[in-house]
Amino acid sequence: MRLALFFLFALTATAETTVLRAQRMIDVVSGRLISPATIVVVDSYISAINPATLPAGAPVVDLGNVTLLPGFIDMHVHLLLESATRYRIDVISETPAEAVLRSTVNARKTLLAGFTTVRELGQLHPTKDLLAVAMAKASDAGWIDSPRIVAAGHAISITGGHIDPEMSSPVSAGLFQLGPEQGIADGVDEAVKAVRWQIKRGAQVIKISATAGVTSVEPTMGAQQMTKDEMKAVVDEAARHGVKVAAHAHGTEGIIAAVQAGVASIEHGSFLNDEAIRLMKERGTYLVPTSGLGETIDLSNAPAIVKQKADIALPAARVSLRKAALAGVKIALGTDAPLIPFGQNAKEFYAMVDRGLSPLDSLRAGTINAADLLGVNDRGQLTSGKLADIVAVPGNPLEDIRTTENVVFVMKGGKIYRRP
Numbered sequence: 001m002r003l004a005l006f007f008l009f010a011l012t013a014t015a016e017t018t019v020l021r022a023q024r025m026i027d028v029v030s031g032r033l034i035s036p037a038t039i040v041v042v043d044s045y046i047s048a049i050n051p052a053t054l055p056a057g058a059p060v061v062d063l064g065n066v067t068l069l070p071g072f073i074d075m076h077v078h079l080l081l082e083s084a085t086r087y088r089i090d091v092i093s094e095t096p097a098e099a100v101l102r103s104t105v106n107a108r109k110t111l112l113a114g115f116t117t118v119r120e121l122g123q124l125h126p127t128k129d130l131l132a133v134a135m136a137k138a139s140d141a142g143w144i145d146s147p148r149i150v151a152a153g154h155a156i157s158i159t160g161g162h163i164d165p166e167m168s169s170p171v172s173a174g175l176f177q178l179g180p181e182q183g184i185a186d187g188v189d190e191a192v193k194a195v196r197w198q199i200k201r202g203a204q205v206i207k208i209s210a211t212a213g214v215t216s217v218e219p220t221m222g223a224q225q226m227t228k229d230e231m232k233a234v235v236d237e238a239a240r241h242g243v244k245v246a247a248h249a250h251g252t253e254g255i256i257a258a259v260q261a262g263v264a265s266i267e268h269g270s271f272l273n274d275e276a277i278r279l280m281k282e283r284g285t286y287l288v289p290t291s292g293l294g295e296t297i298d299l300s301n302a303p304a305i306v307k308q309k310a311d312i313a314l315p316a317a318r319v320s321l322r323k324a325a326l327a328g329v330k331i332a333l334g335t336d337a338p339l340i341p342f343g344q345n346a347k348e349f350y351a352m353v354d355r356g357l358s359p360l361d362s363l364r365a366g367t368i369n370a371a372d373l374l375g376v377n378d379r380g381q382l383t384s385g386k387l388a389d390i391v392a393v394p395g396n397p398l399e400d401i402r403t404t405e406n407v408v409f410v411m412k413g414g415k416i417y418r419r420p
Helices: 002-013 087-093 096-112 131-141 187-200 228-240 252-261 274-283 291-295 304-327 347-354 359-365 368-374 401-405
Strands: 017-022 024-027 032-034 037-042 045-049 060-062 066-070 072-077 115-120 148-151 205-209 244-249 265-268 286-288 390-394 409-412 415-418
Touching (some): 024 037, 096 409, 131 148, 228 252, 252 274, 291 304, 390 401
Parallel strands (some): 017 060, 205 244
Antiparallel strands (some): 037 045, 409 415
């Protein structure tokens, strides 16, 4: 009996080893193209790169003429949303359970596109339950095919602000009476309570709405909404729990106030001026530009006010990204999916190159920069000791960044989800 138990323990304790071979890989830190490339994966982690000898008996996955890259990271998604223009209708028509089950399809599309980690920046369903946090737990447990999810829960907004559900469709007017538990907060005390509630329910990042927005029906899009004191209170409270804050911000005044309050990232940043750029560089604040959505967002059914604002904000955002890149502001990739459709997240790589980033800097924005913004050091590059989050694309993305839109192999944590 003891002998049988010994062999059973030995069997279950044996590490699972896989060897990946490809024509080349990219070291996103140095920018070097390494050819050929062999990666040894043991359980969930990378064990060795191009070792002199391979582990005996380990299965070999020969991917041929492809380039290996770290799993991509999207720092701005909304997995629970289906489209840019009808999601408030979904809030009214769906139960929380239906929303989560539908959203598992979005998560799987994102994973198969090579994005092995996402930052989920705010559900809009008015329930007190944090649905994206539940999805994150399901992903970690292996219940669903999904990227690793870093979830914000409810984004924090003033009453009548951009993220107040009633401000995005006349249909929802008067339906909800929301408070700090759902992220609607006025004044410092309520802002602090909103942060505490999200973290209590499992949020790993806090999102605030520093300014008005584009897809809501309010007449302004850049006006500052949260006060600087409210924003600083959110940042300070989150910091006590070791949590970072991301700020939705279009207008210059609100961007500057959010940076001064200490947020980790500015989301969108449509109207950056020299002062905002100087402050972001000085404080190390990231820009998550979500610029690619300008080519993919479908506003055909949007209210007229939304279309008018988009006509102004989208071109301005392209200019702001170019200025920020030239000035050396730190940039991390974000898509605002579903504004870029789920599964097409890699279009953001090309958008950043089109606005002035080099292909290498674009790749860094979606790998090591994003990992740095998340505050993790276990992913974002192909090196020994990192998570085995690995993707493969045909061709050389340093020469043609659009190859990132044709991912042929996806491994997350040592498990293969897609192969040629």
